[in-house]
Amino acid sequence: RIIDNLGEVTILNREEFIRQDLIKAPGQGCGAMINRQPASSNYFTPENFRGQSGRSYSLEIFFQDGRSYKSRLEPMPKAQGIDSILVEYNTLPSASVSQPVTGLDIFAVWQEDPSEMNFYTWELGGIYRIKTPPIPGQCCIYDPREPGIVDDCWVIESRLEGTIKSFDDRLINGTAAIQKVGFLEDDGLRFSGENVSVEQQYYVEVTQYAINQVAHTFYQSIETLSEIDGEIFDPPPVNARGNIFSLEDPNELVVGLFDVRSKSIKGRFINQRLLPEVKKRSVCGDCRAFFKGQIETPEPYQ
Numbered sequence: 001r002i003i004d005n006l007g008e009v010t011i012l013n014r015e016e017f018i019r020q021d022l023i024k025a026p027g028q029g030c031g032a033m034i035n036r037q038p039a040s041s042n043y044f045t046p047e048n049f050r051g052q053s054g055r056s057y058s059l060e061i062f063f064q065d066g067r068s069y070k071s072r073l074e075p076m077p078k079a080q081g082i083d084s085i086l087v088e089y090n091t092l093p094s095a096s097v098s099q100p101v102t103g104l105d106i107f108a109v110w111q112e113d114p115s116e117m118n119f120y121t122w123e124l125g126g127i128y129r130i131k132t133p134p135i136p137g138q139c140c141i142y143d144p145r146e147p148g149i150v151d152d153c154w155v156i157e158s159r160l161e162g163t164i165k166s167f168d169d170r171l172i173n174g175t176a177a178i179q180k181v182g183f184l185e186d187d188g189l190r191f192s193g194e195n196v197s198v199e200q201q202y203y204v205e206v207t208q209y210a211i212n213q214v215a216h217t218f219y220q221s222i223e224t225l226s227e228i229d230g231e232i233f234d235p236p237p238v239n240a241r242g243n244i245f246s247l248e249d250p251n252e253l254v255v256g257l258f259d260v261r262s263k264s265i266k267g268r269f270i271n272q273r274l275l276p277e278v279k280k281r282s283v284c285g286d287c288r289a290f291f292k293g294q295i296e297t298p299e300p301y302q
Contacts, residue, residue: 002045005056005073012043051260053078059244059258068247071258077210080118082266084109085206089275090183103185104274108206108266109178118169119216120208121261124160124182127203127298128190129153132287140285149286153293154301160184166211166219181206184270188281191272198269203300205267215259218242267300 002010017040051057059071086109092101106124132151134140140149160182167179184190184204193200211219221240242257272278287293 001060003058003060010045010049012045014041014043016041051076051262053262057258057260061244069244069254070247071245072214072243074214074243074258074260075212076260076262077118077212078113079210079262079264080110080113080120080208081264082108082110082206082208085204085266085268086178087184087204087268087270087274092183101185102275102277102279103183104270105180106182106184106204106206107178108181108208109176110208110264112169112173112175112177114173117173117213119211119213120167120169120179121165121211121215121219122179122181122209123158123207124184125156125158125205125207126160126184126190127157127205127300128155128201129193129199129301130155130189130283130287130291130293132284132290135282135284138284150288150293150295151284151286153287153291153295154298155189155287155291155293156298166216166223168216181208186275186279188279189283191270191275191278192280193272199301201269201271203267203269203298205265208264208266209261210263211259211261214243215257215261218257218259269300 001012004010053076056073056075058073061069086107087104088107090103090105092103094101108122112118130153132140132153134149134151165181169177184202190202193202218240225240240255241253242255244254244256244258246252246254283290288295
């Protein structure tokens, strides 16, 4: 459950997550089928729950064996809105000379609030349309849940950046800020549309989170730990303990963070012409299975 600084209690609801694996379907030739099985469970707040900037929140966790844990009371900072998104073509180092890693660097632009110290982290997502018609002589993946193959879908990508990034405004406080927040690789599918209409363009979406100093310090520690690979010039090890503690044993080492954050979202369409050269590859089959695509047109394209 979550408790705020005014004593209001919000119970979290448990939901089971089902993992989907594509496996070979017996007797189906080139086809495949979906294997679904429980993988884990998550906890969610009620749909009408919204955190409010200026309020503080604490998380409490209770186990059936009697153990209990609690986070410190953490303030929710005020969101800093993104003014615009900039993109810039880039080529990354690659082991393959013939197949370099190319794509677009994504930058967020916003106006800093000079009245207080601010901390940020970002997530990158996107949407694109893909067509996966049959390719002669090639085995294609299909989904047998429904009759018929769907070969025209919208692909929704979320949390594209796997590396935790955390940023503070000490050097830019009160000024216009620009920060690289991610990289969109040209994988041969994202930018392969003909760009004759908006429907063929990639839609990138940047979520900028305002976080507090406790979360910033924790993420910085995780970044430092990820850089340690056994070299003599590695940074010294750090303790990424977080803000959760045991109510029975204050000395128990608990690794984890209750992160209270507010967000601002900005999106834009990316035209193929922003890339000097576009990679293209063909895939076939039911795009609902292979790309977890959806048939319904997403809001940015409506």
